[in-house]
Amino acid sequence: MDFDLTEDQRLLTDSVARLLADQYGFEQRKSLLKAPLGWSERLWSQYAELGLLGLPIPEEYGGFGGGPVDVMLLMQAFGRHLVLEPYLASIVLGGTALRLAGSAAQRDELLPALADGTLKLAFAHGERQSRYDLPDVLTTARQDGGGWRLDGAKSVVLHGDCADRLVVSARTAGSRDEAAGISLFLVDAEASGLARRGYALRDGTRAAELSLTGVPAELLGERDAALPVIERVIEAGIAATAAETIGAMEAMQAMTLDYLKTRQQFGRPIGDNQALQHRSAEMMIALEQGRSMAMLAAMSVDAPDAEERARSIAMARVGVGQAGRFVSQNAVQLHGGIGMTDEYAVGHFFRRVMVIEHLFGDTAHHLDRLADQVE
Amino acid sequence: MDLRFTPEEVAFREEVRAFIRANLPADIRERMRLGHKPTKQDTITWQRILNARGWAAFSWPTEWGGPGWTAIQRMIFLEENLQAPAPELLSFNITMLGPVLVEFGTETQKRHFLPRAANLDDWWCQGFSEPGAGSDLASLRTAAVRDGDHYVVNGQKIWTSTAHNADWCFCLVRTDPKAAKRQEGISFLLIDLRTPGIEVRPIISIDGSHHLNEVFFTDVRVPAENLVGEENKGWSVAKYLLGNERTGIARLGTSKAAVRRAKEVAREVRTRGRPLIEDRAFRTRVAQLEVDMKALEITQLRVVSAFAKSGGKTPDPLSSVLKVKGTELLQASSELVMDVGGPLAMPAWQQELAALANEPAPIPDWAPAMAPAYLMLRAASIYGGTNEIQKNILNKAVLGL
Numbered sequence: 200m201d202f203d204l205t206e207d208q209r210l211l212t213d214s215v216a217r218l219l220a221d222q223y224g225f226e227q228r229k230s231l232l233k234a235p236l237g238w239s240e241r242l243w244s245q246y247a248e249l250g251l252l253g254l255p256i257p258e259e260y261g262g263f264g265g266g267p268v269d270v271m272l273l274m275q276a277f278g279r280h281l282v283l284e285p286y287l288a289s290i291v292l293g294g295t296a297l298r299l300a301g302s303a304a305q306r307d308e309l310l311p312a313l314a315d316g317t318l319k320l321a322f323a324h325g326e327r328q329s330r331y332d333l334p335d336v337l338t339t340a341r342q343d344g345g346g347w348r349l350d351g352a353k354s355v356v357l358h359g360d361c362a363d364r365l366v367v368s369a370r371t372a373g374s375r376d377e378a379a380g381i382s383l384f385l386v387d388a389e390a391s392g393l394a395r396r397g398y399a400l401r402d403g404t405r406a407a408e409l410s411l412t413g414v415p416a417e418l419l420g421e422r423d424a425a426l427p428v429i430e431r432v433i434e435a436g437i438a439a440t441a442a443e444t445i446g447a448m449e450a451m452q453a454m455t456l457d458y459l460k461t462r463q464q465f466g467r468p469i470g471d472n473q474a475l476q477h478r479s480a481e482m483m484i485a486l487e488q489g490r491s492m493a494m495l496a497a498m499s500v501d502a503p504d505a506e507e508r509a510r511s512i513a514m515a516r517v518g519v520g521q522a523g524r525f526v527s528q529n530a531v532q533l534h535g536g537i538g539m540t541d542e543y544a545v546g547h548f549f550r551r552v553m554v555i556e557h558l559f560g561d562t563a564h565h566l567d568r569l570a571d572q573v574e
Numbered sequence: 575m576d577l578r579f580t581p582e583e584v585a586f587r588e589e590v591r592a593f594i595r596a597n598l599p600a601d602i603r604e605r606m607r608l609g610h611k612p613t614k615q616d617t618i619t620w621q622r623i624l625n626a627r628g629w630a631a632f633s634w635p636t637e638w639g640g641p642g643w644t645a646i647q648r649m650i651f652l653e654e655n656l657q658a659p660a661p662e663l664l665s666f667n668i669t670m671l672g673p674v675l676v677e678f679g680t681e682t683q684k685r686h687f688l689p690r691a692a693n694l695d696d697w698w699c700q701g702f703s704e705p706g707a708g709s710d711l712a713s714l715r716t717a718a719v720r721d722g723d724h725y726v727v728n729g730q731k732i733w734t735s736t737a738h739n740a741d742w743c744f745c746l747v748r749t750d751p752k753a754a755k756r757q758e759g760i761s762f763l764l765i766d767l768r769t770p771g772i773e774v775r776p777i778i779s780i781d782g783s784h785h786l787n788e789v790f791f792t793d794v795r796v797p798a799e800n801l802v803g804e805e806n807k808g809w810s811v812a813k814y815l816l817g818n819e820r821t822g823i824a825r826l827g828t829s830k831a832a833v834r835r836a837k838e839v840a841r842e843v844r845t846r847g848r849p850l851i852e853d854r855a856f857r858t859r860v861a862q863l864e865v866d867m868k869a870l871e872i873t874q875l876r877v878v879s880a881f882a883k884s885g886g887k888t889p890d891p892l893s894s895v896l897k898v899k900g901t902e903l904l905q906a907s908s909e910l911v912m913d914v915g916g917p918l919a920m921p922a923w924q925q926e927l928a929a930l931a932n933e934p935a936p937i938p939d940w941a942p943a944m945a946p947a948y949l950m951l952r953a954a955s956i957y958g959g960t961n962e963i964q965k966n967i968l969n970k971a972v973l974g975l
């Protein structure tokens with residue numbers, strides 16, 4: 200057992216913390232939210248220079264060759280500042296798909312571009328009807344000459360509006376809900392027949408609806424057998440957002456603590472009330488329990504045994520989801536009216552945690568999967 | 575003891591339900607059904623329809639336009655209106671200002687303001703809270719200084735819901751800064767928001783909507799005849815008002831409508847390959863809410879009955895039970911609705927309802943309002959006295975700890 204960070208990991212967290220403290224103040228972030236893109240290309244380049252984009256990408260492809268713990272530390276820092284750039288979509292989701300499914304040629308072509316920031320990917324798997332069911336894919340792929348053409352629609356594709364290429368799942372065989380028969384494809388964002396409608400999620404991060412009509416596509420990975428890859432991409436997403444949620448919870452906990460000490464009512468700080476001291480302690484307990492589960496997620500994401508991995512990730516998802524909900528709801532509550540305003544940061548953290556919870560299967564979904572396995 | 579409604583009460587519920595069914599305009603009905611907030615015009619339209627029927631001033635004495643209902647009838651009426659779901663009566667006019675004027679107002683104030691408030695000819699807002707005076711309301715500082723037959727008001731209010739829609743504001747102001755007890759130097763003043771020196775600034779809330787405001791007063795001259803009750807006795811007026819505010823505070827009808835909505839949508843969406851409505855954990859969650867709602871329904875009846883028996887004067891401290899449990903259920907039911915929606919509840923759809931020409935199907939109509947309702951209801955345990963303060967009240971007034 201070892202919970203210590205390596206020297207490299209300490210350097211990483213320090214440099215990221217410095218960068219974000221300098222560049223990601225609440226007001227700076229607000230102006231990014233208002234910009235048409237919804238995030239900063241300048242910062243994206245800085246992340247590339249610092250090696251953050253290449254963090255989980257193997258060194259042979261120009262990456263940093265880091266592991267899940269490095270990603271955890273980075274995502275936690277991103278969560279503390281509510282970073283808006285498409286790291287989760289492009290590096291974590293897109294990058295994992297490419298690493299696991301890409302042919303040698305595809306990896307050679309795309310991973311270095313991903314690491315240096317010139318290529319942005321998005322992972323287009325969910326559909327309007329699919330909710331959290333991974334095998335619920337209706338989009339279809341048909342062979343056309345040497346290549347493929349896709350027809351269908353994808354929904355709530357994270358940063359799907361700004362991606363240069365999209366990793367799209369489609370049926371090459373079988374029907375709705377069938378595990379077999381799903382394949383992954385690479386689609387150029389400029390491809391004919393692809394329409395994208397970008398919008399903001401409730402936390403201000405960007406996503407898109409996609410409509411595909413005979414879109415030319417390149418197969419990524421093995422035909423008909425993409426579901427296990429998709430599952431691993433979602434697991435990577437869960438591990439990364441678990442860490443991000445912890446970062447957001449830390450920020451909310453700190454803000455609330457500060458508020459309890461400074462806000463005066465009835466002639467004394469509201470934190471003098473034991474009711475609020477206990478609530479604050481409960482928030483801390485939830486945060487620490489959540490933190491342990493985010494660590495479990497990071498440690499499990501690369502575990503070789505699929506069943507054990509899935510189980511740990513589902514557990515982490517439940518633990519972090521519940522902790523996140525508790526901490527964010529109480530952070531708003533203890534701020535009173537000010538917590539309800541868009542002007543104040545706590546509500547932004549609240550919404551990020553809320554959005555994360557509804558992305559890769561919610562608490563109920565993963566708890567139900569775990570319940571299946573109770574012996 | 576009998577938990578059943580009398581045949582008359584059952585008939586009354588039917589009458590209210592039938593009236594709402596027949597008279598709630600279709601467009602308003604649809605917006606409300608989908609969980610959206612009523613627009614300003616929706617609220618005005620519906621309140622005027624109810625007023626024409628003689629129901630808007632539902633809790634006022636008959637001489638001031640009330641329908642003369644029993645406490646149970648009033649509760650049934652509110653609940654039917656909420657779970658229709660129809661827009662709520664503007665509480666500032668009906669449950670706050672109206673009863674206050676009936677109890678403390680001058681004859682002139684009653685004659686002028688009450689009919690206009692019932693018909694929503696004037697939209698009222700509540701200017702109590704200030705940046706430094708939230709839970710500790712008695713520490714408010716907005717000052718009113720007597721100058722001939724006017725008061726000159728200076729200061730700032732915050733969290734003033736719907737002030738941007740409002741014509742008038744009832745305010746708590748400090749008229750005696752030297753009073754021995756802070757509560758003794760406060761007065762209750764009616765302020766026309768068109769008076770020079772008033773500035774209303776929007777506050778955007780976490781659901782993205784404009785509901786809240788800051789209101790700034792700079793040398794605002796308010797006719798002294800707009801004082802309600804005696805000078806420096808405004809705290810008793812406010813206490814009376816807040817006591818009244820709690821009668822309908824559980825808003826059980828809204829929670830019931832939300833649970834109903836969650837079940838409807840759960841038939842349309844799936845979890846792990848089958849309809850969500852068939853999922854055991856989902857059903858357990860609904861069942862738990864239904865148990866809690868049932869308990870609260872009976873508790874509410876008990877509080878309402880006791881309130882009626884006391885002559886309708888002293889609000890039962892148990893009304894704090896209604897506020898705490900009622901808002902917990904409002905929050906839990908809106909949370910359930912959002913969770914049913916899943917990923918489709920997360921986009922800020924409203925701003926871009928027009929779909930792509932080639933999008934396969936429009937966004938489901940249930941999706942856009944789910945997250946905003948959940949977000950805005952986080953405030954339910956904050957406004958009207960936070961739930962922590964309600965528990966303090968229960969401790970002091972009932973438990974004596």
Ligand SMILES: Cc1cc2nc3c(=O)[nH]c(=O)nc-3n(C[C@H](O)[C@H](O)[C@H](O)COP(=O)(O)OP(=O)(O)OC[C@H]3O[C@@H](n4cnc5c(N)ncnc54)[C@H](O)[C@@H]3O)c2cc1C
Nearest residue numbers: 472532533535536700702703708709733735953957960962
């Ligand atoms: C959506 C919304 C609408 C509103 N509409 C209106 C309106 O129309 N008019 C109006 O006048 N006001 C309105 N309010 C204001 C509302 O009444 C206040 O927000 C509320 O009284 C709490 O005050 P505060 O926000 O200053 O929080 P604070 O009083 O600062 O409280 C902060 C936290 O400390 C806790 N706390 C404070 N004192 C104690 C204690 N002694 N023991 C334990 N815990 C304590 C509170 O429970 C809360 O969790 C509205 C508020 C909201 C959010």
